[in-house]
Amino acid sequence: xxxxxxxxxxxxxxxxxxxxxxxxxxxxxxxxxxxxxxxxxxxxxxxxxxxxxxxxxxxxxxxxxxxxxxxxxxxxxxxxxxxxxxxxxxxxxxxxxxxxxxxxxxxxxxxx
Amino acid sequence: xxxxxxxxxxxxxxxxxxxxxxxxxxxxxxxxxxxxxxxxxxxxxxxxxxxxxxxxxxxxxxxxxxxxxxxxxxxxxxxxxxxxxxxxxxxxxxxxxxxxxxxxxxxxxxxxxxx
Numbered sequence: 600x601x602x603x604x605x606x607x608x609x610x611x612x613x614x615x616x617x618x619x620x621x622x623x624x625x626x627x628x629x630x631x632x633x634x635x636x637x638x639x640x641x642x643x644x645x646x647x648x649x650x651x652x653x654x655x656x657x658x659x660x661x662x663x664x665x666x667x668x669x670x671x672x673x674x675x676x677x678x679x680x681x682x683x684x685x686x687x688x689x690x691x692x693x694x695x696x697x698x699x700x701x702x703x704x705x706x707x708x709x710x711x
Numbered sequence: 712x713x714x715x716x717x718x719x720x721x722x723x724x725x726x727x728x729x730x731x732x733x734x735x736x737x738x739x740x741x742x743x744x745x746x747x748x749x750x751x752x753x754x755x756x757x758x759x760x761x762x763x764x765x766x767x768x769x770x771x772x773x774x775x776x777x778x779x780x781x782x783x784x785x786x787x788x789x790x791x792x793x794x795x796x797x798x799x800x801x802x803x804x805x806x807x808x809x810x811x812x813x814x815x816x817x818x819x820x821x822x823x824x825x826x
Contacts, residue, residue: 644815
């Protein structure tokens with residue numbers, strides 16, 4: 600009964616380092632999303648995907664890249680981390696139609 | 712564009728009293744509206760949604776929400792609050808043209824239920 604799984608849950612990076620967050624869903628959902636959560640700002644959409652092999656930009660895509668090579672996985676990459684990318688990152692997935700989003704437990708990233 | 716406003720940062724309520732968390736939205740066309748709850752260090756959990764039909768929607772844990780088209784509001788309510796309802800609540804919206812289910816979230820409301 601995994602749902603949406605994010606790894607790692609915690610990570611500390613130095614400015615300029617790179618890393619990848621992995622999201623995996625076992626519900627066969629078509630849509631997947633990456634959001635970031637910052638205090639007082641709610642959730643903001645970084646990138647999303649409407650199917651395997653497709654990605655699109657959200658509200659705050661700068662500094663991030665994504666890939667969806669397999670339907671069940673959605674990767675979020677930071678090529679050169681900046682302190683402004685310190686945040687909690689949430690992955691979500693959604694079925695076709697007017698369905699709600701299902702969220703992972705989050706990945707807390709600190710950039711020093 | 713689609714957006715949500717949650718005007719209050721924090722809502723304090725005594726245990727057993729009615730709880731209301733306010734949400735107004737802006738979207739072109741008929742909205743799809745959602746409420747989520749987040750407990751500390753956890754992901755967001757779905758509470759309820761309005762797509763069409765009855766303006767009063769019932770969801771998980773005794774919560775309900777009322778869709779008011781004229782006031783563009785979708786307030787979350789619970790008749791009798793519990794201490795365990797203390798959490799962060801998010802309202803979210805998408806317009807009918809967003810077939811990819813992209814949601815716009817409000818900034819969230821911290822609910823504190825006082826024993």
